[in-house]
Amino acid sequence: MKKKLIGGVTAVLAGIGLYRLISARQHDEAPTAGQWSTADMPDLTGKVIIVTGANSGIGLEAAKEFARHGASTILACRSLDKAEAALAEIRAEIPDARAEIMELDLANLASVRQFAAAFQAQYDRLDVLINNAGIMMVPYGTTADGFERQLGTNHLGHFALTGLLFDLLIQTPGARVVNVSSAAHYRGSMDFDNLMYENGAGYTPMGAYGRSKLANLLFTYELQRRFEALGADARAVAAHPGISQTNLMGHMADRWYFKPVMLVAPLFLQSAAMGALPTMRAAVDPAVQGGEYFGPDGRNERGGYPVVVASSEDSHNEADARRLWQVSEELTGVTFGELAGVNGR
Numbered sequence: 001m002k003k004k005l006i007g008g009v010t011a012v013l014a015g016i017g018l019y020r021l022i023s024a025r026q027h028d029e030a031p032t033a034g035q036w037s038t039a040d041m042p043d044l045t046g047k048v049i050i051v052t053g054a055n056s057g058i059g060l061e062a063a064k065e066f067a068r069h070g071a072s073t074i075l076a077c078r079s080l081d082k083a084e085a086a087l088a089e090i091r092a093e094i095p096d097a098r099a100e101i102m103e104l105d106l107a108n109l110a111s112v113r114q115f116a117a118a119f120q121a122q123y124d125r126l127d128v129l130i131n132n133a134g135i136m137m138v139p140y141g142t143t144a145d146g147f148e149r150q151l152g153t154n155h156l157g158h159f160a161l162t163g164l165l166f167d168l169l170i171q172t173p174g175a176r177v178v179n180v181s182s183a184a185h186y187r188g189s190m191d192f193d194n195l196m197y198e199n200g201a202g203y204t205p206m207g208a209y210g211r212s213k214l215a216n217l218l219f220t221y222e223l224q225r226r227f228e229a230l231g232a233d234a235r236a237v238a239a240h241p242g243i244s245q246t247n248l249m250g251h252m253a254d255r256w257y258f259k260p261v262m263l264v265a266p267l268f269l270q271s272a273a274m275g276a277l278p279t280m281r282a283a284v285d286p287a288v289q290g291g292e293y294f295g296p297d298g299r300n301e302r303g304g305y306p307v308v309v310a311s312s313e314d315s316h317n318e319a320d321a322r323r324l325w326q327v328s329e330e331l332t333g334v335t336f337g338e339l340a341g342v343n344g345r
């Protein structure tokens, strides 16, 4: 009798849990009036858009929509095999897509420089740079240049890429830089005395991920301030995809909870296509203002259609932003042409 009672209570609790998960699911419902969706994307013919990490997840979905709307879309990827498969997927849906692959490993500054040189040799404009590629919660490790891996890939690689393409951006009317951050930026803090967890000191996978995503926002807001000080016709914008089903969790494949979590993930994660909407809106909605941050409009910004959202107080710390900029320049050896030292910053 007692066993039956415990079994019954457990079943009811499990049912309630499942119901809450499913009811929290906010993906792929049709947009209602006023919600921004791909139907609101303008014609992008003649525009040139780079998407880093375009072979998977958010980047692939965004690249697909940019190509569908006529943009020349560059899939900037570290694995040419994966990029070929992504391009084939895009062409299967959009046979006349103007899309091409260019090799880019953000965890290696030589590759970033090579990419920028190859791009500049081929293109004379850059309308949108989507700094999307990322890794999450990996064990401690370093990039080819000795940077802690998450900050090195997620922030420093993109900082260098943006700086190297800066002249093209500034020459292209209405250009945008979109940095893809995360709600995890709330878990990050800047410690300039041990920015890269030297030899793993104080390293936690979440702390380092959070720091790299906070750096994405500090960089966005500082870039916007510098664009404004320069009077440039360019905008720096940020976005986050809520919680979306992509390969990002794959970095945790060796953890005990990985398999069970992946089993139930489709119940509470929105699709990558929905997760890509804030990035797409930040990139192409004509109404977007520099310095805005887009995320999903659903509960706790986990899923939904893209709207302007708030970010942490730390992300608006101007002193930290200036310092991060200076440190990033020193570490990468990349300065931002006309922007360097603008207004004595």
Ligand SMILES: NC(=O)c1ccc[n+]([C@@H]2O[C@H](COP(=O)([O-])OP(=O)(O)OC[C@H]3O[C@@H](n4cnc5c(N)ncnc54)[C@H](OP(=O)(O)O)[C@@H]3O)[C@@H](O)[C@H]2O)c1
Binding pocket: 052, 053, 054, 055, 056, 057, 058, 059, 076, 077, 078, 079, 082, 104, 105, 106, 107, 108, 132, 133, 134, 135, 136, 153, 180, 181, 182, 183, 240, 241, 242, 243, 244, 245, 246, 247, 248, 249, 275
């Ligand atoms: N999914 C979410 O719920 C979520 C939530 C918040 C924020 N985000 C952010 O969204 C962005 C996209 O992630 P995702 O969810 O779409 O994950 P994903 O499916 O794993 O895609 C990440 C992309 O980044 C690429 N990448 C990783 N390291 C790279 C490097 N060194 N050089 C060049 N490319 C590299 C990956 O290439 P490979 O395929 O070769 O690994 C892949 O194309 C990330 O910035 C992530 O932090 C995602």
